[in-house]
Amino acid sequence: MKARTFVDTVRLHAKAGDGGDGAASFRHEKFVPFGGPDGGDGGRGGDIALVGDEDVDSLVAIWHEPERRAGNGGRGMGRYRHGADGSSVRIPVPLGTVVKDEQTGRELGEIVRHGDTMIVAKGGAGGAGNVHFKSSTNQAPTRFTEGKPGEEAFLRLDLKLLADVGLVGFPSAGKSSLLRAVTAAHPKVAAYPFTTLRPIIGTVVLPDEFASFRIADIPGIVEGAHDGIGLGDAFLRHIERSAVLVFVIDMAGVDGRKPWDDFETLLSELRARDPALLERPRIVAANKMDLEQARENLPLFAERTGVNAVEICAADGSGLDALVQKLVALVKPRPTGAGREGGATIQTAAAGAAPARKAAARRRPAGEAAKARHEKTGRESTPGHTPPRPIEGRGEAPGAVDVVSGDVVARLGTFLRR
Ligand SMILES: Nc1nc2c(ncn2[C@@H]2O[C@H](COP(=O)(O)OP(=O)(O)OP(=O)(O)O)[C@@H](O)[C@H]2O)c(=O)[nH]1
Ligand SMILES: [Mg+2]
Numbered sequence: 267m268k269a270r271t272f273v274d275t276v277r278l279h280a281k282a283g284d285g286g287d288g289a290a291s292f293r294h295e296k297f298v299p300f301g302g303p304d305g306g307d308g309g310r311g312g313d314i315a316l317v318g319d320e321d322v323d324s325l326v327a328i329w330h331e332p333e334r335r336a337g338n339g340g341r342g343m344g345r346y347r348h349g350a351d352g353s354s355v356r357i358p359v360p361l362g363t364v365v366k367d368e369q370t371g372r373e374l375g376e377i378v379r380h381g382d383t384m385i386v387a388k389g390g391a392g393g394a395g396n397v398h399f400k401s402s403t404n405q406a407p408t409r410f411t412e413g414k415p416g417e418e419a420f421l422r423l424d425l426k427l428l429a430d431v432g433l434v435g436f437p438s439a440g441k442s443s444l445l446r447a448v449t450a451a452h453p454k455v456a457a458y459p460f461t462t463l464r465p466i467i468g469t470v471v472l473p474d475e476f477a478s479f480r481i482a483d484i485p486g487i488v489e490g491a492h493d494g495i496g497l498g499d500a501f502l503r504h505i506e507r508s509a510v511l512v513f514v515i516d517m518a519g520v521d522g523r524k525p526w527d528d529f530e531t532l533l534s535e536l537r538a539r540d541p542a543l544l545e546r547p548r549i550v551a552a553n554k555m556d557l558e559q560a561r562e563n564l565p566l567f568a569e570r571t572g573v574n575a576v577e578i579c580a581a582d583g584s585g586l587d588a589l590v591q592k593l594v595a596l597v598k599p600r601p602t603g604a605g606r607e608g609g610a611t612i613q614t615a616a617a618g619a620a621p622a623r624k625a626a627a628r629r630r631p632a633g634e635a636a637k638a639r640h641e642k643t644g645r646e647s648t649p650g651h652t653p654p655r656p657i658e659g660r661g662e663a664p665g666a667v668d669v670v671s672g673d674v675v676a677r678l679g680t681f682l683r684r
Contacts, residue, residue, distance in 0.1 A: 272324045275422065275423070277332050280386050282314050282387035284352075286393065287410065288411050290407075292406065302400065302406070305343075308340065313385045314336050315384060316356075318379055320480075323360050336355045346395070360428075361378060362376070362507070364425070365421055378428065387417040387418060388416065394411045432482050434484070434512070437461070437486030438486070440581075445481055449471075450468065453483055467481070477599035484504055484505060487499065499538070502539045510546065510596045513551065514551050515550060516553055520554065554579065555579045
């Protein structure tokens with residue numbers, strides 16, 4: 267059986283770690299009678315987060331391992347010792363992963379940029395040790411609080427790959443050859459139809475190395491694809507949000523079809539899938555222009571379709587610079603590495619644990635031990651508590667991140683969605 271490498275809908279059961287209990291303990295030392303309470307706080311449970319990664323292009327890892335659990339926080343201990351925080355789980359997901367509540371189908375958010383982080387299940391807060399419960403009337407409290415349970419989420423993740431440019435064409439038109447020629451991606455190229463069985467993304471790095479954009483190669487489309495012929499048209503969802511479509515046409519008609527018929531069929535298959543796809547800016551690339559037949563067909567193609575195609579030869583690279591130039595004008599390439607600097611923090615708005623923890627911090631004795639403990643754990647600066655930052659660039663209004671509900675997640679602004 268062929269290994270499953272592309273999966274675009276998966277379920278995920280995420281269980282964050284529980285907070286550790288606070289400790290009830292008393293200082294026992296020689297010559298220090300009535301040493302007082304010294305039970306430390308429990309550690310925080312680990313979070314489960316989805317993290318956008320531009321080098322990942324499928325949800326297959328989650329398909330193989332749909333249950334994820336983060337570590338529980340350790341118990342607090344005597345001598346003011348804090349329990350260890352539970353380890354968090356970070357799951358890399360492709361850009362364009364839409365996160366939904368499995369039960370209600372409600373959309374909770376979307377991972378759009380490299381580094382975007384969405385905490386889908388937040389770890390429980392640690393309980394407070396008895397050191398917090400000392401008062402003038404109760405010098406020897408045995409009271410402590412239990413850690414809070416970590417959140418549990420049942421989710422569905424749907425992937426709509428995010429690429430600036432989508433390649434569409436018949437099988438063997440040369441889409442994968444084109445992707446290989448202009449990016450470092452290495453899709454398989456062969457003379458038989460449906461060589462490409464899953465979408466593949468490549469990044470075009472422009473000659474000055476300061477900017478780049480992404481191209482998605484998808485399986486070939488044939489007549490009747492919308493009825494499931496060939497590999498069907500479901501893969502078109504992955505170019506639904508591309509800014510530009512490139513129709514790759516085998517101008518030589520190597521497989522015995524006429525290029526103008528191919529063009530019309532592609533238009534009608536796209537229309538059947540979603541008429542909006544036809545309003546998308548598109549470039550028609552006439553491929554295989556090294557072949558005699560292609561030279562003959564080109565003027566006929568222009569006559570019959572009214573389209574002036576960009577002449578290319580994906581096999582020897584000619585015409586590709588001009589094609590890339592045209593794409594650059596349409597996609598507004600982003601600075602290279604910009605996305606690498608880390609994206610927005612998309613957080614669960616619930617954070618019910620956070621206020622409780624702050625209150626506990628206020629009650630904390632002002633002693634050195636407490637201060638050191640606080641610094642060591644650095645709890646106030648856990649990533650989950652960074653306020654969401656606006657997503658910049660791509661014509662998006664700054665501040666596109668907004669929190670939609672009390673218990674769930676923030677939602678990013680639409681990216682390339684039009
Ligand atoms: N002569 C010539 N052959 C080409 C050119 N570009 C691609 N080919 C050949 O056309 C065949 C199909 O190329 P692919 O790049 O695999 O085509 P594809 O559109 O990705 O096909 P599917 O993945 O099956 O949809 C291969 O045998 C390529 O070598 C070209 O510019 N000139
Ligand atoms: Mg291919």
